[in-house]
Amino acid sequence: xxxxxxxxxxxxxxxxxxxxxxxxxxxxxxxxxxxxxxxxxxxxxxxxxxxxxxxxxxxxxxxxxxxxxxxxxxxxxxxxxxxxxxxxxxxxxxxxxxxxxxxxxxxxxxxxxxxxxxxxxxxxxxxxxxxxxxxxxxxxxxxxxxxxxxxxxxxxxxxxxxxxxxxxxxxxxxxxxxxxxxxxxxxxxxxxxxxxxxxxxxxxxxxxxxxxxxxxxxxxxxxxxxxxxxxxxxxxxxxxxxxxxxxxxxxxxxxxxxxxxxxxxxxxxxxxxxxxxxxxxxxxxxxxxxxxxxxxxxxxxxxxxxxxxxxxxxxxxxxxxxxxxxxxxxxxxxxxxxxxxxxxxxxxxxxxxxxxxxxxxxxxxxxxxxxxxxxxxxxxxxx
Numbered sequence: 005x006x007x008x009x010x011x012x013x014x015x016x017x018x019x020x021x022x023x024x025x026x027x028x029x030x031x032x033x034x035x036x037x038x039x040x041x042x043x044x045x046x047x048x049x050x051x052x053x054x055x056x057x058x059x060x061x062x063x064x065x066x067x068x069x070x071x072x073x074x075x076x077x078x079x080x081x082x083x084x085x086x087x088x089x090x091x092x093x094x095x096x097x098x099x100x101x102x103x104x105x106x107x108x109x110x111x112x113x114x115x116x117x118x119x120x121x122x123x124x125x126x127x128x129x130x131x132x133x134x135x136x137x138x139x140x141x142x143x144x145x146x147x148x149x150x151x152x153x154x155x156x157x158x159x160x161x162x163x164x165x166x167x168x169x170x171x172x173x174x175x176x177x178x179x180x181x182x183x184x185x186x187x188x189x190x191x192x193x194x195x196x197x198x199x200x201x202x203x204x205x206x207x208x209x210x211x212x213x214x215x216x217x218x219x220x221x222x223x224x225x226x227x228x229x230x231x232x233x234x235x236x237x238x239x240x241x242x243x244x245x246x247x248x249x250x251x252x253x254x255x256x257x258x259x260x261x262x263x264x265x266x267x268x269x270x271x272x273x274x275x276x277x278x279x280x281x282x283x284x285x286x287x288x289x290x291x292x293x294x295x296x297x298x299x300x301x302x303x304x305x306x307x308x309x310x311x312x313x314x315x316x317x318x319x320x321x322x323x324x325x326x327x328x329x330x331x332x333x334x335x336x337x338x339x340x341x342x343x344x345x346x347x348x349x350x351x352x353x354x355x356x357x358x359x360x361x362x363x364x365x366x367x368x369x370x371x372x373x374x375x376x377x378x379x380x381x382x383x384x385x386x387x
Contacts, residue, residue: 010022010360011379011382011383014376014379018369019363019365021362021363022362023375024360024378024379025360026360029205029206029350029353030354035302037382037385038382039068042282042382043162045161045165045385046381047152047161048067048160049158050067050072050084050158050297051063051065051157052309053082053157053158054156056082059077060078060103061075061076061101061103062074062075062102062103062107063100064087064099068300071087071088071095072085072087072149073087073107073146075103075107075120077118082153083118083119083148083151084149084160085120085146088147089109089111090122090144090145090146091109091125094111094112103118106124113126114126114128120145120148122145125139149161152168152169154177156187156311157284157295173242175241176241180276182267187293188315189314190311191328193329193332194311194312194332196310196336198307198340199306201304202347203300203304204306205374207306207342208279208281208285208374211279211285211296212243212279212374213245214233214245214247220342232247232248233248234248235370236278236370237369237372239373239376240377242279243279244277245276245277246274246275247274247275250273250274250275250290253291253331259323259324259327261292261316262315262316264290264291271288274290275287275288279374281374283297284297284298285298291314292312292313292331293314294310294311294312294313294335295310295311296308296311297309312335314328
């Protein structure tokens with residue numbers, strides 16, 4: 005069976021479809037193909053707005069080998085640039101920092117504003133000559149990358165050809181419009197990373213479905229049972245799962261975390277967990293939310309960057325600090341319970357006779373939806 009035939013078998017009805025072939029998890033050449041056709045061609049998550057909160061804050065990020073720089077401008081806007089000097093290609097910023105004046109290249113001191121514009125080119129025309137008629141500063145600003153911030157996640161479209169984020173994700177943004185108010189990060193305990201020996205797609209696939217709950221998350225399943233969940237699957241857009249029995253965390257005195265304001269009754273005991281294709285996983289509950297940005301390192305390694313957010317700030321609700329700490333610990337344990345599964349599937353993809361597997365027509369719709377989307381992106385790029 006050739007690769008194109010294999011992808012055709014993915015892009016069929018869930019009742020008959022196979023999953024993506026092994027090469028999409030273990031072959032470096034396919035990893036590079038997906039880098040361009042899936043991750044660079046769409047709106048991928050690279051980081052979090054909270055990491056550059058004030059004017060002048062800058063944070064370098066390497067995404068799929070590409071050096072990027074998130075910068076907060078003086079007008080409050082967040083920009084993403086290629087972290088490469090336009091002169092000789094030197095990396096501009098090596099570590100997160102506050103830019104006091106301009107972004108200065110450490111090699112020849114070319115300087116850029118927080119908006120990426122080239123501001124100074126010392127000695128470019130010879131000693132003490134900071135201009136040259138053939139060096140047009142207006143044309144040599146930093147390469148800007150299209151970006152959009154939603155739910156504090158910084159999304160980028162590297163190749164610049166995707167439709168606007170608000171258009172691509174219009175339906176999802178409307179679905180969760182009740183959560184459009186302020187988000188407050190939960191502090192140090194609410195930020196953690198997991199280094200997982202798996203392909204990034206397997207983390208998405210596992211997150212999409214509730215089928216595994218009874219065996220992988222017995223504690224969670226004890227009160228949020230398999231039958232309490234529903235599938236979320238929008239072909240070509242997003243997928244995930246929801247629960248009808250979300251249970252708020254309470255301390256010994258019965259106190260709970262503050263709710264987001266003006267929520268409908270759906271969220272009294274409801275919660276949803278959705279994969280925003282390609283590499284962002286979001287969760288929404290009445291009193292907190294979380295965001296996971298998957299950083300693909302190579303075929304078999306992924307870093308999960310996890311952040312938790314609340315309806316009220318730490319400063320305004322110090323009485324909730326213990327609840328926030330307990331909540332973060334609980335979620336970290338849940339996410340860690342998934343590690344052996346996604347790492348086991350990664351090892352399993354080296355089984356040469358594995359054909360991509362089959363899907364439960366009832367339980368695996370959200371995961372198949374993701375496979376279908378990835379296969380569609382690659383097929384379109386090859387056409």
